[in-house]
Amino acid sequence: MALGERLRRLWRTAWRRWRLRRGDPAAIPQALWERVVAALPLLQDLSEAERQRLRALAAAFLARKRFSGAHGLVIDDFKALLVAAQACLPLRHRGLPALAWYDGFVGIILHPHEVRAPRRVTDEAGIVHEYDEELAGEAMQGGPIVLAWPRVLGAPDGQGVGHNLVIHEFAHAIDMHGKPLGQPADGCPRLPDGWLGLQARAAHALWRQTLQAAYETHRRRVVMHEHFGGPAPWLDAYAAQSPAEFFAVSCEAHCVDRARLAAEHPRWTALLDALFAHPQAPASAAALPAAVSDAAAP
Numbered sequence: 114m115a116l117g118e119r120l121r122r123l124w125r126t127a128w129r130r131w132r133l134r135r136g137d138p139a140a141i142p143q144a145l146w147e148r149v150v151a152a153l154p155l156l157q158d159l160s161e162a163e164r165q166r167l168r169a170l171a172a173a174f175l176a177r178k179r180f181s182g183a184h185g186l187v188i189d190d191f192k193a194l195l196v197a198a199q200a201c202l203p204l205r206h207r208g209l210p211a212l213a214w215y216d217g218f219v220g221i222i223l224h225p226h227e228v229r230a231p232r233r234v235t236d237e238a239g240i241v242h243e244y245d246e247e248l249a250g251e252a253m254q255g256g257p258i259v260l261a262w263p264r265v266l267g268a269p270d271g272q273g274v275g276h277n278l279v280i281h282e283f284a285h286a287i288d289m290h291g292k293p294l295g296q297p298a299d300g301c302p303r304l305p306d307g308w309l310g311l312q313a314r315a316a317h318a319l320w321r322q323t324l325q326a327a328y329e330t331h332r333r334r335v336v337m338h339e340h341f342g343g344p345a346p347w348l349d350a351y352a353a354q355s356p357a358e359f360f361a362v363s364c365e366a367h368c369v370d371r372a373r374l375a376a377e378h379p380r381w382t383a384l385l386d387a388l389f390a391h392p393q394a395p396a397s398a399a400a401l402p403a404a405v406s407d408a409a410a411p
């Protein structure tokens with residue numbers, strides 16, 4: 114290749130990366146963007162303005178992250194953008210500064226199928242159980258985020274029912290952002306300065322109390338359903354595993370069907386609204402739905 118042509122290519126690559134980095138939506142080719150929107154019903158429900166904001170975020174996200182495929186899976190622009198668009202969906206109202214929530218890692222690994230991970234747990238009687246767990250995804254402190262490619266395209270039972278693997282794993286990353294190394298996700302992410310007009314300590318206490326109350330309510334409903342024939346809660350039963358999983362599953366639900374989540378957990382949903390700067394977020398803590406409504410809701 115002639116030197117002139119090589120320099121032109123280098124320049125084009127550098128120019129594209131610079132446009133991606135600063136969140137220029139046009140840095141994502143129109144045809145590619147349309148293909149991703151067509152593949153994700155969630156994106157079709159957004160307003161055009163929201164989709165443009167998301168496209169800008171996805172561009173900046175792609176410039177900051179490094180994708181790789183396991184077991185020979187080839188990563189192309191479509192696969193990477195499909196992940197980027199879903200990962201950025203919760204951040205669409207906060208915009209580019211919120212991408213810092215994902216600064217704790219760079220790598221994203223796509224597997225061609227679900228991953229078997231060896232697990233070893235000791236029960237209360239001191240008996241050690243060893244088993245393999247099928248993992249659709251995993252988020253670790255410092256990264257990488259691991260995702261099973263077939264699940265990136267949608268849950269086996271179809272999208273739109275409250276599940277989204279990509280949002281789930283990136284919610285764990287939001288939870289771990291700013292935590293000291295070794296401190297596991299606990300459902301309490303770092304809250305933005307002045308969140309709901311509160312001092313940091315009060316904001317954290319409000320978050321923790323509301324999370325705990327909503328989590329306990331959900332656990333109770335799951336037990337009532339599984340053992341006593343009560344109605345099944347809409348929020349996935351997996352959320353009853355731990356406060357960290359409750360937060361991650363709630364983030365999925367908040368993006369997929371905010372109204373359904375709000376019907377089950379109004380106060381908790383309002384906190385998520387405030388975290389993600391949703392247009393329906395309360396202006397201050399005083400405007401939150403009452404604490405009792407979680408327990409009273411169906």
Ligand SMILES: [Zn+2]
Nearest residue numbers: 281285358361
């Ligand atoms: Zn999880």
